[in-house]
Amino acid sequence: MQKNNKNNNxxxxxxxxxxxxxxxxxxxxxxxxxxxxxxxxxxSIYGVLGPNGAGKTTVIRMLATLLRPDAGSASIFxxxxxxxxxxxxxxxxxxxxxxxxxxxxxxxxxxxxxxxxLGLGKAEAKKKADELLEEFGLTEAAKRxxxxxxxxxxxxxxxxxxxxxxxxxxxxxxxxxxxxxxxRNQMWDTIRRLVKSGSTVLLTTQYLQExxxxxxxxxxxxxxxxxxxxxxxxxxxxxxxxSLHLGVQHDRQMQDARLIVERVLNVRSTVSTEGGxxxxxxxxxxxxxxxxxxxxxxxxxxxxxxxxxPSLDEVxxxxxxxxxxSSDEINNKSEKAVEV
Amino acid sequence: xDSTQIKPAHERKLRNKTxxxxxVRNSFIMAIRGLIxxxxxxxxxxxxxxxxIIFTLMFTYIFGGAISGDVQSYLPVIIPGxxxxxxxxxxxxxxxxxxxxxxxxVFDRFKSLPIARIAPLAGALLADSIRYTIATVLTFTMxxxxxxxxxxxxxxxxxxxxxxxxxxxxISWIFAFFGVIARTASSVQGISMIVLFPLTFLxxxxxxxxxxxxxxxxxxxxxxxxxxxxxxxDLINAGSIGWDFTLSLVGAAIIVAIxxxxxxxxxxRKA
Ligand SMILES: Nc1ncnc2c1ncn2[C@@H]1O[C@H](COP(=O)(O)OP(=O)(O)O)[C@@H](O)[C@H]1O
Ligand SMILES: [Mg+2]
Numbered sequence: 159m160q161k162n163n164k165n166n167n168x169x170x171x172x173x174x175x176x177x178x179x180x181x182x183x184x185x186x187x188x189x190x191x192x193x194x195x196x197x198x199x200x201x202s203i204y205g206v207l208g209p210n211g212a213g214k215t216t217v218i219r220m221l222a223t224l225l226r227p228d229a230g231s232a233s234i235f236x237x238x239x240x241x242x243x244x245x246x247x248x249x250x251x252x253x254x255x256x257x258x259x260x261x262x263x264x265x266x267x268x269x270x271x272x273x274x275x276l277g278l279g280k281a282e283a284k285k286k287a288d289e290l291l292e293e294f295g296l297t298e299a300a301k302r303x304x305x306x307x308x309x310x311x312x313x314x315x316x317x318x319x320x321x322x323x324x325x326x327x328x329x330x331x332x333x334x335x336x337x338x339x340x341x342r343n344q345m346w347d348t349i350r351r352l353v354k355s356g357s358t359v360l361l362t363t364q365y366l367q368e369x370x371x372x373x374x375x376x377x378x379x380x381x382x383x384x385x386x387x388x389x390x391x392x393x394x395x396x397x398x399x400x401s402l403h404l405g406v407q408h409d410r411q412m413q414d415a416r417l418i419v420e421r422v423l424n425v426r427s428t429v430s431t432e433g434g435x436x437x438x439x440x441x442x443x444x445x446x447x448x449x450x451x452x453x454x455x456x457x458x459x460x461x462x463x464x465x466x467x468p469s470l471d472e473v474x475x476x477x478x479x480x481x482x483x484s485s486d487e488i489n490n491k492s493e494k495a496v497e498v
Numbered sequence: 499x500d501s502t503q504i505k506p507a508h509e510r511k512l513r514n515k516t517x518x519x520x521x522v523r524n525s526f527i528m529a530i531r532g533l534i535x536x537x538x539x540x541x542x543x544x545x546x547x548x549x550x551i552i553f554t555l556m557f558t559y560i561f562g563g564a565i566s567g568d569v570q571s572y573l574p575v576i577i578p579g580x581x582x583x584x585x586x587x588x589x590x591x592x593x594x595x596x597x598x599x600x601x602x603x604v605f606d607r608f609k610s611l612p613i614a615r616i617a618p619l620a621g622a623l624l625a626d627s628i629r630y631t632i633a634t635v636l637t638f639t640m641x642x643x644x645x646x647x648x649x650x651x652x653x654x655x656x657x658x659x660x661x662x663x664x665x666x667x668x669i670s671w672i673f674a675f676f677g678v679i680a681r682t683a684s685s686v687q688g689i690s691m692i693v694l695f696p697l698t699f700l701x702x703x704x705x706x707x708x709x710x711x712x713x714x715x716x717x718x719x720x721x722x723x724x725x726x727x728x729x730x731x732d733l734i735n736a737g738s739i740g741w742d743f744t745l746s747l748v749g750a751a752i753i754v755a756i757x758x759x760x761x762x763x764x765x766x767r768k769a
Contacts, residue, residue: 175507222610233506245512247612258607261533271534274527277520303538319607326507375711376672437753 180230193384205373251320310341521614528621579703593673650737668750
């Protein structure tokens with residue numbers, strides 16, 4: 159989807175929507191962003207994946223001219239974020255991690271004020287507001303104060319505001335964190351539509367599955383550094399496989415079951431000591447059908463069965479050789495997302 | 499969104515500066531936002547509605563007899579005093595609310611838009627002028643109800659009102675500066691009160707300077723608040739524009755000249 163316009167050599171026609179070289183941001187002793195390089199091709203969805211506190215928001219804030227990098231340089235469509243901030247602001251839309259709309263105004267008033275700030279006349283602004291409300295399914299709630307908005311409605315309004323000027327590059331900081339699955343899917347659809355209409359999207363996420371669903375390329379960041387970069391498939395190949403967990407109803411069938419699993423999947427399995435569960439790596443989920451049929455044919459009754467994708471923790475384990483900086487909380491979150 | 503294709507970056511006309519006209523426009527729209535907010539939460543107007551009413555009643559009846567012999571002849575002295583005190587105190591709110599606003603997510607949005615950087619500040623300050631106007635109108639109305647008949651006539655009352663509102667606007671830049679540098683809204687309130695309390699009371703707002711000890715008179719006479727109060731008294735009671743009027747305007751201009759750039763610069767560096 160990259161646009162290589164050969165006839166146009168002017169500044170800003172380059173293929174990179176975002177190009178960051180070694181950007182650094184230090185808060186006191188804490189190097190929140192520690193030399194990040196990014197190259198986002200025009201017309202793509204680019205995912206920045208990382209756990210809480212990895213530095214995702216800080217990266218976005220620097221690229222969106224909200225924070226000045228301490229070192230390194232970054233440009234948006236060839237325009238330097240420090241030297242030409244005003245131009246950069248004409249090319250971007252930013253939807254922050256926390257609602258960046260006006261809490262004390264209604265949805266319509268928010269859209270109107272921001273439209274007018276962007277130079278639209280009163281009538282145009284009204285038209286734009288109505289259009290966007292309609293498009294994001296907020297017409298019903300247009301006049302209500304934002305206090306009574308759900309998380310999903312707020313996010314939608316937030317995104318709607320970012321789209322007023324139809325910017326060619328949109329930053330979305332954790333656009334689906336805290337949304338229920340249905341709203342999250344709607345958000346994904348919206349993001350895909352955006353890219354179809356010619357925008358470039360840079361989004362951050364804590365969820366592997368989200369990056370998987372949306373992003374053409376992904377940068378995994380941890381402790382302020384890019385620890386892996388590539389297409390989703392490249393990344394997946396590097397993080398290993400899902401694992402099968404299987405329990406049988408009658409303990410005496412355990413050994414049989416284990417043999418069948420090993421035979422069908424052609425792998426080695428382990429039995430966990432406490433629960434009496436069989437665990438085996440599962441490269442190809444499609445083999446599941448064969449496995450189930452084989453188990454039924456041998457009259458083995460199952461007590462439980464699950465396939466777990468690698469958690470974000472495992473991704474980090476594989477990529478960095480050490481656990482993701484923080485806690486189980488992240489791990490749980492990512493598993494939850496994967497299961498949905 | 500499906501039908502309209504987004505214009506690629508290199509086909510857009512881009513400018514790295516905001517024009518003066520755009521800055522003014524942006525500021526006015528930010529002011530409209532401020533007004534909508536006031537309309538949404540009218541309770542934040544308590545200070546500008548209650549203070550003029552209560553203070554006028556209280557001060558007039560407490561000090562009236564002692565200072566001017568009777569309430570009626572005290573009114574021309576006290577109303578300008580209360581007017582200046584109330585409106586100037588109101589300008590603290592600008593700093594407090596600015597701090598609150600800046601801590602909210604929406605300020606990030608403002609900073610990411612291609613608008614004049616000064617607009618969120620200027621707009622907030624502009625919208626607050628409506629508060630000063632309310633306080634001014636109420637104070638004069640209270641005065642009128644209690645029997646004040648300004649000798650200068652309505653025209654000069656109007657000029658006096660504009661003068662006070664203009665000076666309050668200028669002074670609000672100081673509190674806006676506190677708002678930008680302070681960490682919390684309540685600390686803005688605290689610092690501002692410490693600065694303003696002595697300034698308004700150690701002036702000729704309620705009591706003529708001549709009744710004070712020499713060392714205090716010295717301060718009261720150089721206190722800019724005193725000059726503003728005197729300017730208002732001259733205007734409404736005599737219909738005259740004097741030296742104090744000029745001094746007040748010059749003072750206001752100096753405050754804006756110092757604090758507007760300082761505040762804007764600090765605000766942008768923090769951004
Ligand atoms: N304004 C700030 N002041 C001090 N520390 C900050 C600030 N913003 C972020 N940090 C720190 O920088 C690190 C990265 O934060 P952030 O970019 O928000 O991570 P993420 O968005 O990936 O969760 C964290 O350790 C955070 O505490
Ligand atoms: Mg974040």
